[in-house]
Amino acid sequence: MTTQFPLFGELLERLRLNWRALPDKPDETPENTLRALWLRAANEPVSIPRLDGHDLPVLNAAAQTHLWELVNQRVKGTPLAHLTNRQDFFGIEFLASSEAMIPRKETEILAGAALGTLRRLVQARGHVRVVDLCAGSGNVSLALAAHEPNCSVIGADISPDAVRLARRNAEHLGLSHRARFLQSDLLSAFSASEFAGQVDLITCNPPYISSARTEELPLEIAEHESKLAFDGGPLGVKILTRVIREAPRYLKPESWLAMEVGVGQDKAVARWLERSRAFEDVEVHHDSEGRVRAIVARTVGTAWRARAIDDGHRPGGSRLFQLCEQDEKLLSGDETPNLVEVAPVGREFGR
Numbered sequence: 001m002t003t004q005f006p007l008f009g010e011l012l013e014r015l016r017l018n019w020r021a022l023p024d025k026p027d028e029t030p031e032n033t034l035r036a037l038w039l040r041a042a043n044e045p046v047s048i049p050r051l052d053g054h055d056l057p058v059l060n061a062a063a064q065t066h067l068w069e070l071v072n073q074r075v076k077g078t079p080l081a082h083l084t085n086r087q088d089f090f091g092i093e094f095l096a097s098s099e100a101m102i103p104r105k106e107t108e109i110l111a112g113a114a115l116g117t118l119r120r121l122v123q124a125r126g127h128v129r130v131v132d133l134c135a136g137s138g139n140v141s142l143a144l145a146a147h148e149p150n151c152s153v154i155g156a157d158i159s160p161d162a163v164r165l166a167r168r169n170a171e172h173l174g175l176s177h178r179a180r181f182l183q184s185d186l187l188s189a190f191s192a193s194e195f196a197g198q199v200d201l202i203t204c205n206p207p208y209i210s211s212a213r214t215e216e217l218p219l220e221i222a223e224h225e226s227k228l229a230f231d232g233g234p235l236g237v238k239i240l241t242r243v244i245r246e247a248p249r250y251l252k253p254e255s256w257l258a259m260e261v262g263v264g265q266d267k268a269v270a271r272w273l274e275r276s277r278a279f280e281d282v283e284v285h286h287d288s289e290g291r292v293r294a295i296v297a298r299t300v301g302t303a304w305r306a307r308a309i310d311d312g313h314r315p316g317g318s319r320l321f322q323l324c325e326q327d328e329k330l331l332s333g334d335e336t337p338n339l340v341e342v343a344p345v346g347r348e349f350g351r
């Protein structure tokens with residue numbers, strides 16, 4: 001390395017003069033970007049948080065040429081994660097590529113809120129079934145599966161490319177036995193007989209930028225990441241409002257929906273959740289600057305969508321619910337199992 005110090009210094013200067021980090025990738029500096037690219041050129045790819053403990057190896061002539069190319073691509077705007085094919089999320093090393101959005105630091109707020117909820121559900125119910133909508137590279141789905149062994153996760157994304165990358169990530173992390181991925185427009189590919197009233201937790205990091213504002217995204221994002229990952233329709237909330245409408249049919253009573261929201265969207269989203277009659281106990285989670293970035297809400301236990309039909313005297317205090325349509329018509333038949341047993345969860349749950 002010492003003999004290659006001039007090369008390091010020259011490339012560092014090039015990055016310092018010609019490249020600026022984006023606010024949504026706060027970890028990146030010229031120094032650690034160059035170290036990550038150096039290791040990529042040496043065929044030892046790692047994400048920035050894993051640079052510690054990696055000495056920079058001596059590069060042969062071919063690897064030095066490759067490093068020059070990587071630095072030039074970074075200066076021209078190719079995201080670091082697309083060059084290293086690695087991205088850290090929630091302490092886990094993911095594979096990254098142009099097939100799906102690069103996981104962002106801010107989404108760790110959603111993952112943390114969802115993991116807290118998941119762990120309390122596991123305490124109450126034993127094994128927990130999670131559905132992660134808009135799964136992208138599988139970062140939220142797989143972070144939950146990695147940190148909580150007593151759950152199974154199904155991640156869904158409308159993009160077949162994203163589903164391919166998420167499946168590779170599940171393999172890469174050895175989690176394919178508990179995390180699977182399917183292509184679906186939100187919940188449309190989830191069969192009612194297998195999922196209606198059967199899910200304990202739904203998570204979602206939707207696209208939530210208005211279509212007009214996606215035209216103003218920095219080139220590094222606009223030219224390298226799919227618009228599908230950002231475009232939330234004319235007002236930015238097209239997917240969020242659909243999730244609030246569609247999730248209750250799939251969630252058990254007294255179960256949870258956790259969503260990332262854009263800065264400033266929290267009050268409207270909380271209002272929609274409360275007005276939906278399907279949710280109560282709306283919790284908000286803030287970033288370090290005090291802005292709400294994730295919202296978690298619990299489905300009502302005994303309101304219109306599920307009627308308790310016993311007094312909670314079942315073994316372990318669990319209750320039996322009968323699923324209803326909004327007009328109290330019972331759901332039944334082959335399509336939907338109309339009896340659901342739910343373990344008790346205290347009122348203080350999730351607060």
Ligand SMILES: C[S@@+](CC[C@H](N)C(=O)[O-])C[C@H]1O[C@@H](n2cnc3c(N)ncnc32)[C@H](O)[C@@H]1O
Nearest residue numbers: 103134135136157158159185186205206207229
């Ligand atoms: C903001 S990205 C989130 C990706 C990943 N969960 C993350 O946190 O990095 C939104 C994702 O939603 C997907 N998406 C957009 N519309 C969708 C829809 N109608 N149904 C399912 N997925 C959708 C996009 O393909 C994209 O992968």
